[in-house]
Amino acid sequence: MTEQLYFVDSERLGKKTLEKKHRLEQEPCSRQNHMEYMEGMECISSDIMQRVLGEMKGYDPEAYTDEDVRKALVHDVCSIEDFKAFLSPAAMPYLEEMAVRAKSETEKHFGNTVYLFTPLYLANYCENYCVYCGFNCYNDIVRKKLSHEEMKKEMEIIARSGIEEILLLTGESQSVSDLSYIGEACRLAAGYFRNVGLEIYPVNTEEYRYLHECGADYVTVFQETYDTDRYEELHLLGRKRVFPYRFDAQERAVMGGMRGVAFSALLGLADFRKDAFASALHVYYLQRKYPQAEYSLSCPRLRPIINNDKVDARDVHERELCQILCAYRLFLPYVGITVSSREQKHFRNGIVKIAATKVSAGVSTGVGDHERKYEGKRVGEAGDEQFEILDDRSLEQMYEDLEQEGLQPVMNDYVYV
């Protein structure tokens, strides 16, 4: 059963809504089967999910020993077995050696560059009930969707700061933030930025193709957890509840012509070692099937949300996060690794010298909040934030800090010819 601390208090909900919410939380039989597709969801018959889940099932992090880690450390190429050892508790005493190896791999493939981007939340409406998220449909927050004019204004402000890569996000509401609304945002963004990423609800191949034609370059989808039982307990309502449709989203995006795809589990929801293993394996198999695409991994940890400050990443501390990122770098040497503003400044400053290649700057996870953030003023009401951030440095501060660390900040690494 899902732990009670994730559930949001919702004193202002009507009686009927409260009853439905309570039923969803307490009675598994009242929920849609999370492994069955809903109407309109495309099934691409890929074998990657079965392979990843099969490998994950057979992975017992506790079974790995000191000797397994030492053997893995002397191999030039990190095998799946070596990766399992690097992610195990037995590898914790070898963190320093792993970091030295990871740093050398990062420098080999990325030099001393660090890519910068910023997210822009277009809306915070959501039709899903993910119990750990501030945007979930039962959480009582200020909801907002940017109009065309508001989007333009936000993009102008962000572009003026020097940002060249933007990640457009919506909550997952197909009725409020429909495909044409997102397509319009992509067209607008393509006029201001050189790289446009999307983090929206998963869609079918042809819909990804449409968004790519509108100007989107890459797609980010977080699977949240690869543990299907835990996924079932945490995603109680809406299209997101369908695990396999979400799993295949990146593959559909690549089939639809997207240049790149990004992956992650939300660390802290289930066994984080197994989730980290499955996330990287998801990339590994897809990369072999579609070598032309660009791949990246993120490593978000749970953060407190509005109306629930108990939501947190519990057993995933900075040392464990560092272990995961070093293991990712050793297993997938040329894959991008993003560290978001969910993490503290000191952690981000350190990890970009070892394993990470991309960080966000000038971040607001609210809707329509950049005017306040960048220019110190606020017009109209902004929508509430998805989660609390820990590093609120502006682009300028981040740029300076990276240079001081001897790194080279990069605003864009892609040129269309």
Ligand code: SF4
């Ligand atoms: S995690 Fe995404 S889908 Fe789930 S409630 Fe939050 S915004 Fe909606």
